[in-house]
Amino acid sequence: MTEPVFQTEKVLVFYVNGKKVSDDNVDPEMTLLYYLRNKLRLCGTKLGCGEGGCGACTVMVSKYDRRKAKVIHLAVNACLAPVASMHGLAVTTVEGIGSTKTQLHPVQKRIAEAHGSQCGFCTPGIVMSMYALLRSSPRPSMKDMEIAFQGK
Numbered sequence: 001m002t003e004p005v006f007q008t009e010k011v012l013v014f015y016v017n018g019k020k021v022s023d024d025n026v027d028p029e030m031t032l033l034y035y036l037r038n039k040l041r042l043c044g045t046k047l048g049c050g051e052g053g054c055g056a057c058t059v060m061v062s063k064y065d066r067r068k069a070k071v072i073h074l075a076v077n078a079c080l081a082p083v084a085s086m087h088g089l090a091v092t093t094v095e096g097i098g099s100t101k102t103q104l105h106p107v108q109k110r111i112a113e114a115h116g117s118q119c120g121f122c123t124p125g126i127v128m129s130m131y132a133l134l135r136s137s138p139r140p141s142m143k144d145m146e147i148a149f150q151g152k
């Protein structure tokens, strides 16, 4: 009689800007931000404080909520999130919503037209906070916006 074979899943699988990422060589201490910038070369997501205070690293993480039977979208500080925690989830970075090479997303366009940035370093994080808010709440209240931009 043969022993049952138990396989342990060791491959990280998630989606970034709609593309499947499979990786069987992930350092469990690696953050999502490090992975995006150094492994996927998506450098639009910035490293500012590295401790969850500035929001420059904000991305949108989407997951299916079984209780609500719908996809929920969250703004997440990529500098704090372990990349391993993204297994089965979908990540959207600022590159995934628009660019000057393709077409700017309305959030990007309005910020640019209204001179809504100072040095611009954290602007991708501001864009992604607003984008995630609008995906969850297409007509946010002032209170919703205050909460979305107050930092985490």
Ligand code: FES
Pocket: 046, 047, 048, 049, 050, 051, 052, 053, 054, 055, 056, 057, 058, 077, 078, 079, 080
């Ligand atoms: S780099 Fe400042 S919150 Fe992540």
